[in-house]
Amino acid sequence: MRDASRSSGRMSPAAYWACLNAEQRIAGIGALLLIVSTIGAFTVVELFEVLMALAVLLILRARARGFKLRLPLADGTAIALAGGISGILILIRMFERPVGQGLLALACAGIVAFGGIRDNVKRSEPVEAPPPKPARPNPLDGFGEAVEEATAPDSSSPA
Numbered sequence: 001m002r003d004a005s006r007s008s009g010r011m012s013p014a015a016y017w018a019c020l021n022a023e024q025r026i027a028g029i030g031a032l033l034l035i036v037s038t039i040g041a042f043t044v045v046e047l048f049e050v051l052m053a054l055a056v057l058l059i060l061r062a063r064a065r066g067f068k069l070r071l072p073l074a075d076g077t078a079i080a081l082a083g084g085i086s087g088i089l090i091l092i093r094m095f096e097r098p099v100g101q102g103l104l105a106l107a108c109a110g111i112v113a114f115g116g117i118r119d120n121v122k123r124s125e126p127v128e129a130p131p132p133k134p135a136r137p138n139p140l141d142g143f144g145e146a147v148e149e150a151t152a153p154d155s156s157s158p159a
Contacts, residue, residue, distance in 0.1 A: 011064070015064075017064075020063065020064055021119070023116075023122055024063065025115075026111060026114065027056055027060065027079045027115030028060050030109070030114070030115055031056040031057050031060075033111065034050075034105065034109060034112060035054075037049075037101060037104045037108050038050055043093070045089050045093045046093075048089055049105070052086045052089075055078075056083075059079060075119060076116045076117065076120025076121070079116030080120060082112060083111070086108075087109035090106045091106070
């Protein structure tokens with residue numbers, strides 16, 4: 001029965017992690033830390049922060065599984081936007097929670113935004129084209145002047 005569940009496309013968290021690039025991993029770590037930073041007095045603002053972090057994690061999960069999301073923005077832009085909105089929400093409640101917790105949450109939102117921006121920049125950088133394949137060598141090159149004489153137009157015939 002376990003083999004059937006594995007063949008249905010289930011992946012372990014380690015397999016998801018291996019499918020992500022470095023920028024996506026940074027954003028994922030930031031999102032997880034953002035969820036952890038909401039521990040304590042929980043209000044609607046913290047709920048929205050957690051929802052933003054979960055949205056980032058869902059985008060990353062979809063990318064790791066190879067799904068084509070139909071977002072109006074690039075993945076990196078959506079992740080950076082979620083980090084920025086979370087940062088604004090954290091600033092709203094900055095002085096109503098302990099200063100250390102607020103700064104931790106703000107740093108986590110910055111990590112998410114940084115990962116999204118970096119992912120977006122990486123995808124927009126031009127990709128180097130592979131070097132052109134060498135042309136097939138002409139098999140007649142080794143024969144030199146004899147081939148040129150044989151393939152030259154006949155100059156003895158009158159025009």
